[in-house]
Amino acid sequence: MSNPSPTYQTAKGFCLTSAFWMIVGTLMGLIGATELVAPDLTKNIGWLVFGRVRPIHINIVLFGFVTPGLLAAAFYYFPRLLKTELYSERLGVVTVVAWNIALVAVVLTLMLGYTQGREYAELIWPIDVAVIVVFLMVFFNFIMTVKQRTEPVLYVSVWYALAAVILTACTYALGNIVWRPSSGALVGIPDAIILWFYGHNVFGLLLTPLSAGVTYYVIPRSVRAPLYSHTLSLLGFWSLIVVYTHIGTHHLLQVPVPTWLKVIAIVDSVAMVIPVMAFLINIWYTAKGRLGEIHADIGAKFVFTGTIMYFFVSIQGSMMSLPDVQRVTHFNNWVVAHAHIGVLGFAGMIALGGLYYILPKVTGRPLYSRLLADIQYWLVLIVSIGFTVVLTIAGLIQGNGWLNGETVYRILPQIHPYYVTRASLGLILVIGAALGFYNIVRTLFVRSGEAVT
Amino acid sequence: MKMTPKAVVIGSLLVLAAVVFVAVILPYADTNQTVPSEIFRSRVSEEAAGRLIYIQNGCVYCHSQSIRKVDWGLGADRIAQAGDYVEDHPILLGSARTGPDLSQAGGEHPDDWHIAHFINPRYTRPVSIMPAFEFLGMDRVATLTSYVQSLGLKAADRRMERQRFWKQEAIKAYEAGPEANVRWLNENVPQGWRDVPNPYPTTEAGLARGHVIYQNFCLGCHGPVGDGMGPAQPWIYPPPLNFTILKGREVSGGVLYYQIMNGITGTAMPYFKRELESQKIWEVGDYVAVYFINQSDANSEPRGIDAAWEP
Incomplete structure (x- = not known):
């Protein structure tokens, strides 16, 4: 029953979803950044108050831009790697539509102040249920595709994507306390522990494995070389799931939670070098001596840059879990810098790389504009590094000032210039997102026979 | 190791289950019987309503409620204890201090300072970057104020008592x-x-x-x-x-x-x-x-x- 030309509708749908919500997510970030510079600019517009814009920015970037971008590539590489068709394009398209409806609901509810007030777990119960359902729909489509495969060996990308969607469905339900619809929370210190267990696993069990999956597909394909080591793949995969899941409590080192739990979190945070370096060594040795091939493919270029960012964000993350370091870095913009190099520099870069890698393959045509994609690459790269630099500086000013006995209020004028720079970089990123959206729409919807540049 | 679909899915679910036991269930057993601290009291309904407004408007993204040993600023004289949070549902520890920690904000200022500050934070704190909350309307600003004045619980009550006593004295003198x-x-x-x-x-x-x-x-x-x-x-x-x-x-x-x-x-x-x-x-x-x-x-x-x- 094999269809001679697969349609890749689901992959295309997730491409569009990711490209569109990247504009919304970055725009929300820009609005929030602007409010930190000029708080009365949006004065008395309740639905744009900073405390509502910030969770919209974060949820949309995580679940609107990065996750769909990474899933788009997965919906392309599943049939390719398993030498079969996707189990159901129809189910896939329904998933895309449901996903987008959920994202609209995310924006509207948070703007109106319907929130559970827990960082990364703000969404109200009906949306929580919808999120879990769409993850299960994706998992079902993946596992059924695996079942009908004609290729006996499961490639490492498939492991990561399968584990990411099923484990996230579980931790999402757990972290959002779905059995308590009214509050979505536990009481007291246990609530903080379970919240950060889940919160950190948004990166550990969703963005990181999905990004690894895309990288494991794109890099060997684009350099036309076999993967360096199967053993490293195994080590990286299993150690990621074992180690990453333990470390959420490193967000609570300065809070009265049990010391033994803090010790586990710190030890495992340092142990994160094992999955990180297993993955990176595997990828970098695969690409060794073949960087020209990577440079020639805009998708691979994004992905490879993402792996470099992953190195920095991971080493930094291990270091930040040390109590002595955290005395300076906790509660300030250092952490915001860390989040941006991670979600934009690493996972976001790889999501965009996945999109640009698969677009010519799912449409059967070259990209509408390689130049626009290259411009977007540079804008995203400059902004990722720029965010990291200015927010790290701001964080060091705050952290050291506070340790020295200066109050939060006294430090505000000192970090103002960095906030201005950050907002300016945000504007550049929104422009980059808009260029990417235009490029992707033109690539998907150009009529055949039309001239492409 | 042969990575079959079963090995990947069942295997990773088993690992997750083991980790949940260690990192969620054991800590829950360890912390869910926390004894209330000496400053703990339950919130009255007005304060609880104010807490909802605090949550709806994302105050938690800029204000922590967790004093550390290394702190100097507002509230730094009482380091947070697990027993301070025994009825916090959800807990609002926060992860950033764009504004000050509020664990002990109750009674630091009289109510009228808070009202002016919520109408526009720059009225009382000229370089503040907090949003203006006039859009909430006076009733909800008052409710939110009663929550903020409860932060610190019994310690806040003592401070509020002092605020009320000296307010009367100050008004007498002014008049x-x-x-x-x-x-x-x-x-x-x-x-x-x-x-x-x-x-x-x-x-x-x-x-x-x-x-x-x-x-x-x-x-x-x-x-x-x-x-x-x-x-x-x-x-x-x-x-x-x-x-x-x-x-x-x-x-x-x-x-x-x-x-x-x-x-x-x-x-x-x-x-x-x-x-x-x-x-x-x-x-x-x-x-x-x-x-x-x-x-x-x-x-x-x-x-x-x-x-x-x-x-």
Whole structure:
């Protein structure tokens, strides 16, 4: 029953979803950044108050831009790697539509102040249920595709994507306390522990494995070389799931939670070098001596840059879990810098790389504009590094000032210039997102026979 | 190792289950029977309603509620204990301090300061970057205020009691007229401080520094010309002090220093000893004395041993 030309509708749908919500997510970030510079600019517009814009920015970037971008590539590489068709394009398209409806609901509810007030777990119960359902729909489509495969060996990308969607469905339900619809929370210190267990696993069990999956597909394909080591793949995969899941409590080192739990979190945070370096060594040795091939493919270029960012964000993350370091870095913009190099520099870069890698393959045509994609690459790269630099500086000013006995209020004028720079970089990123959206729409919807540049 | 679909899916689910046992279930068993701390009490319904407004508007993204051993600022005198949170549902520890920690914010200021501050934070704190919350309407601003005033629970209640007591005293003094008001203010400053002139000389540079401090800390209430008509004034009672009435009323540099350092509990005048170090307080005091009172005792007797830094 094999269809001679697969349609890749689901992959295309997730491409569009990711490209569109990247504009919304970055725009929300820009609005929030602007409010930190000029708080009365949006004065008395309740639905744009900073405390509502910030969770919209974060949820949309995580679940609107990065996750769909990474899933788009997965919906392309599943049939390719398993030498079969996707189990159901129809189910896939329904998933895309449901996903987008959920994202609209995310924006509207948070703007109106319907929130559970827990960082990364703000969404109200009906949306929580919808999120879990769409993850299960994706998992079902993946596992059924695996079942009908004609290729006996499961490639490492498939492991990561399968584990990411099923484990996230579980931790999402757990972290959002779905059995308590009214509050979505536990009481007291246990609530903080379970919240950060889940919160950190948004990166550990969703963005990181999905990004690894895309990288494991794109890099060997684009350099036309076999993967360096199967053993490293195994080590990286299993150690990621074992180690990453333990470390959420490193967000609570300065809070009265049990010391033994803090010790586990710190030890495992340092142990994160094992999955990180297993993955990176595997990828970098695969690409060794073949960087020209990577440079020639805009998708691979994004992905490879993402792996470099992953190195920095991971080493930094291990270091930040040390109590002595955290005395300076906790509660300030250092952490915001860390989040941006991670979600934009690493996972976001790889999501965009996945999109640009698969677009010519799912449409059967070259990209509408390689130049626009290259411009977007540079804008995203400059902004990722720029965010990291200015927010790290701001964080060091705050952290050291506070340790020295200066109050939060006294430090505000000192970090103002960095906030201005950050907002300016945000504007550049929104422009980059808009260029990417235009490029992707033109690539998907150009009529055949039309001239492409 | 052969990675079959079963190995991947069942295997990773088993790993997750084991980790959940270690990192979620064991800690839950360890912490869910936490005994309430000595400051703990339940919130009344108005405070709980205010907490919902706090959650709806994302206050948690800029304000932590968790004091650490290394902290200095607002509330730093009581380090957080697990027993402070036993009814927090959800817990609102926060992850950033774009604004101050609020664990012990209750009773730091009287209600009228909070109302002015919520209407527009820059009315009371000129360089604040907090959003204005006038859009909530006065009722919800009042409800939110009652939540903020409960932060610290029993410790906040003690502070609120002091606020209420001294507010009555301050209103009595204000309503008795400027002469009586200034006398009351002076009488509440220990004699030693009243006898001390500002030990720093008046210099152009010192006045310029004092000017910046005044703009960043004082202007919202006392106004750009020191007449007590800053933008916060309509919301505050007793109203901010008009400095221009202080001439010839025995307001020494020491009196100004003491009032800026300790604040005047019950009125909207906060204490600034956490925010401003000694020289900054003397210099903003001299700025007020020179420009608004038009009478400064800077660098006058008694001066003791000659200061090394004198020009």
